[in-house]
Every structure is written in structure tokens, then in C-alpha cells.
Amino acid sequence: MGEPAARPSETSTEETPERFGARAGDWLAEHLPEGIEFEPRTPQEELAHSRSFQAALYDAGFAGVTWPVEYGGRGLGQVHQQAFNDAVRDFSPPVGPFIVGLGMCGPTLADLGTEAQKQRYLRPLLRGEEIWCQLFSEPGAGSDVASLQSRAVRDGDGWVLDGQKVWTTGAHVSDFGAILVRTDPGVPKHQGLTMFVLDMRAPGVTVRPLRDMTGRSVFNEVFLDGVRLPADSVIGEVGQGWAAAVTMLGHERVFIGGMASRRSDALSFTALAGLAAERGTDRDPVVRERLARLYAQQRALSLFTRRMRQEADTGRPPGARGSVAKLVGALNDALAVEISGDVTGPTALAWDGVDTGATDRALAVNGAPSSSIAGGTNEIQRNIIGERVLGLPKEPSVDRGVPFRELRVGTQKPGTE
Numbered sequence: 001m002g003e004p005a006a007r008p009s010e011t012s013t014e015e016t017p018e019r020f021g022a023r024a025g026d027w028l029a030e031h032l033p034e035g036i037e038f039e040p041r042t043p044q045e046e047l048a049h050s051r052s053f054q055a056a057l058y059d060a061g062f063a064g065v066t067w068p069v070e071y072g073g074r075g076l077g078q079v080h081q082q083a084f085n086d087a088v089r090d091f092s093p094p095v096g097p098f099i100v101g102l103g104m105c106g107p108t109l110a111d112l113g114t115e116a117q118k119q120r121y122l123r124p125l126l127r128g129e130e131i132w133c134q135l136f137s138e139p140g141a142g143s144d145v146a147s148l149q150s151r152a153v154r155d156g157d158g159w160v161l162d163g164q165k166v167w168t169t170g171a172h173v174s175d176f177g178a179i180l181v182r183t184d185p186g187v188p189k190h191q192g193l194t195m196f197v198l199d200m201r202a203p204g205v206t207v208r209p210l211r212d213m214t215g216r217s218v219f220n221e222v223f224l225d226g227v228r229l230p231a232d233s234v235i236g237e238v239g240q241g242w243a244a245a246v247t248m249l250g251h252e253r254v255f256i257g258g259m260a261s262r263r264s265d266a267l268s269f270t271a272l273a274g275l276a277a278e279r280g281t282d283r284d285p286v287v288r289e290r291l292a293r294l295y296a297q298q299r300a301l302s303l304f305t306r307r308m309r310q311e312a313d314t315g316r317p318p319g320a321r322g323s324v325a326k327l328v329g330a331l332n333d334a335l336a337v338e339i340s341g342d343v344t345g346p347t348a349l350a351w352d353g354v355d356t357g358a359t360d361r362a363l364a365v366n367g368a369p370s371s372s373i374a375g376g377t378n379e380i381q382r383n384i385i386g387e388r389v390l391g392l393p394k395e396p397s398v399d400r401g402v403p404f405r406e407l408r409v410g411t412q413k414p415g416t417e
Helices: 017-031 043-059 078-088 096-112 115-126 241-258 269-279 285-313 319-348 356-372 378-389
Strands: 132-135 151-155 158-169 176-182 193-199 205-210 219-229
Touching (some): 017 078, 078 285, 096 176, 096 241, 151 176, 158 193, 158 205, 269 285, 285 319
Antiparallel strands (some): 151 158, 176 193
16 A cells, blocks of 8 residues: 555644635545546546545545544544535545545544554545445334344354345445344344454355446445354454344444535535526526425525534533434435426436436436435434433334344244254
């Protein structure tokens, strides 16, 4: 990977968030100027372009803003991260391949990883040298992740992993993954899990892309057949995988809910209001009311995530409140889809590939329903908010305290190993 590049020397005490955000905006304008037409690229060329941009972003001091300095981060506050998020709203940086690693896997490793893991993985992740994915869901364990059946059994000092994962975003381009598997079926389902670092190029790992309704293949199913895991690949502690998963899901929900909405996004208020004005549908009182509601809800979510970032700097982590951001983000997407239909009619769902704006809009509309599922369904988020934020009673659970091997879960028959 070579020697890490030198980075700007400013610290949180030497540079205000306002100045940091202004510098970020200037840098982005220089490196992502408007009006440039790129030649069509192959997927391999697109990935190389993303890696190059991420490395440049890191070297300029705008990646890993809040991550510890000793692992390649800037060590700045959440207010600096928010300043960067505000600046990036005017641009569309090609950082898609790194979102899972930067928003979920990396922060979890920073929280729970060993010193050796942090030194090995965090800096390459920040520079785009290595891509990460998250392997949680299975064919028989979606919203109820703790019912997963993929298992790792001890083999000497290491482990042997078998099973299947599904809906794994970016697995086809990933170098590593954070995988949650069962290591003890003799205890209740939440207690027998362990999280590992998985080398996605290891023998026995097979990745098969899945095509979604937009025609794209961004997520995958992953088959695991006798994959060997070294002893030092455990993230956190053996048997404490559920705690590690909760940590990662917390980062995921805050990250997804707080992702900076680009003004150019097809389903942003700015884009939809402009389109309504262009087509004259902004005079329709129903469209105007819905646009006003979308603006208010998107603005409220932005302020809410900003507040959580500020509180994090004072030592109060978001915790279960991250589910509020995740839920509101999904509801905003659903409202934006309705408005898009009001404004554009049938062309909101169909495209010919010639009109770039219509294509982007149709892809966004077709992809929007996934936001109510990815990272935990809306129903799961409401349960978390009710129980952990509002303090409401937990829902009844018939499997609490029952050893996993005695449950009928997915394809498992009770009493089987």
C-alpha cells in the first residue's frame, strides 16, 4: 500500500468548522467542476476513478474527518463533519463503493477492533485502497438478523465458516467484509453470535450479483463454503456478536439517515420544485402542499442529524435515536416519489436512456422503496424507537431464553446442529 501521504496539519483548535467547510467547498469545486462530460467507462474504470478520487480526498484532509489521527483520521469534531456534509451537497463525488466501509464497518472497527486491526484496516479504508461490505442478512434472516444460520466452528486456533448471505451491497467489488455468524447454537439466538473480518477473496467465498428493478446490480448473494478464518479476525469478542452488530447498526442508521442530500438528487426538494416550475405543475395546490411538506421534512431531518453530531462532540452518542433519522429518511423518500409522480406523470417510472434527467429520476423512483428496507425496515425502526427511545413495553417474544438449536428458524428443524 506504500507510505501514507502527508496530510494538512490543522486541528480542531486551529481551524473553525466554517473555514473547514469553505476549504472543502473550494477543493470539491476544483476537483468536481460542473459541465465536464466524461467518456463512458467500464465498471473497472469507474472503480479505478472512485479509488483515485477517494485517495485525493484523503490526501487533502477531507476523509476520516472525525476518525482518530493515529489511524489516519483528522481527529476533528462532528461539527467539522457537518461542515463538510454541507459543502458536499452541491457536488456528486464518486464515493459510492466506500459508503458501507466508511459509514459502518470502519467506525465499528474503531470502536471494537484490536489495535492490530485498527492499524491494519482503517487507513487503507479511508484512502480507498480497500473496499468493505457488511454481511448480515440471510435468506431466512432479514429483519430478524439474530435468526441467522451461517456458522463458524473452531478449528485449532482458527475457525471454519459455512453458510449464505444475501442483499450484500458492494460485495462484488469488496476486499473485506464484516460478517456476523453463529458460533454457539446451544444458547439463545442473540447470545451465540460472533462478528469476524472476512477476506472476500479467500478460498470458499463465492459472490453472485443480484439485479434489482432498476436493472442495476449493486447487491449480491454470498456463498461461504469451508472458509477459513484466522483467530485474529474476531471483531470484539467471541459470543458478543450481537453487541457488535448493534454498534454497527447504530452507525449505519445515523449514517444513512444523515447522508447529505445533494441538491441535484432527482428526488431532492430543489430538483422537484424546479421540475414543477418548469412544467407548470407548481400551480397545483396539492403539488405545492406536498412540496412544502417535503421541504419541511428534509430540513427537519437535516437539523436533527446536525444536533446529534453536536451532541456527540459533548459525549452523548446518538444511540437508538439513529433509528429516528433512518425512519424519517425513508418516509421522506416515499413522499418524494409521490411528488415525482404528481409532477411528471407516467414518465416518473419509465425512461429511454436518452433524456438524462428522466433516466436519473426514474432510477431514483424505482430505487426509493429500498430505503424502507435497507438497514432495517421501517417497522423495525418504529419498534426500536418505541422501546429504546420512548420507553414503551417490549413486544412479546416466544423465543426469549430458548437455545437456538431448539428453534424452528428458516430451514432449520428444532434439535439440529
